[in-house]
Amino acid sequence: MKDIEYSFSKKSLILTSLILISVSVVFSFLILKTYKDNLTIAAIFSIPILIILPLTLPKYFRFFYCILINKPAIIIRKDKLIDNMNNRDYNWQEIKRIEYRPNKGKAFGGHSAIVLKNANTVIEIPHNAIQCNPTKFLDDLILYHKKYSVISDAL
Secondary structure, eight states: OOOEEEOBOHHHHHHHHHHHHHHHHHHHHHHHHHTTTOHHHHHHHTHHHHHHHHHHHHHHHHHHHHHHTTOOSEEEOSSEEEETTTTEEEEGGGEEEEEEEEOSTTOOSEEEEEEESGGGOEEEEEGGGBSSOHHHHHHHHHHHHHHHHHHHHHO
16 A cells, blocks of 8 residues: 555644634733733733643644645554654554544534554544545545554564
8 A cells, every 4th residue: 555645734724823813912902902001910911822822832833834844744654654743653553543533612523533552542633634535534544554553463
């Protein structure tokens, strides 16, 4: 079987950019407008945005960088799964199972959940972050896992 590559979704990057910029600008504007006479209180109320942004920015910048250099989000090979979204590689024998899971809360869509054999760690690959047909993507993952985890276990 040949390698399969899935690219990052440019639509998702643009939407994320707009959301990050909009939320930051609106929140900062409201805080400064409300507490323009007391910058200390404005700074204290700005702390949540200062905590949230650094948590989201590393993944955002990795997506942005990968899109700029045209690096695929996911590469499915017969020897391993390369996950550039989470910056990890997984040998097929490390993976216990692969399944579809709907997003939690009110978010639409779903993600592919990769359950690792060690420590039952679950890696989530959101379908809206990559350019793919979610069903075909999940089918490709499961097909390669079934075919190559057995071969890897036998060696």
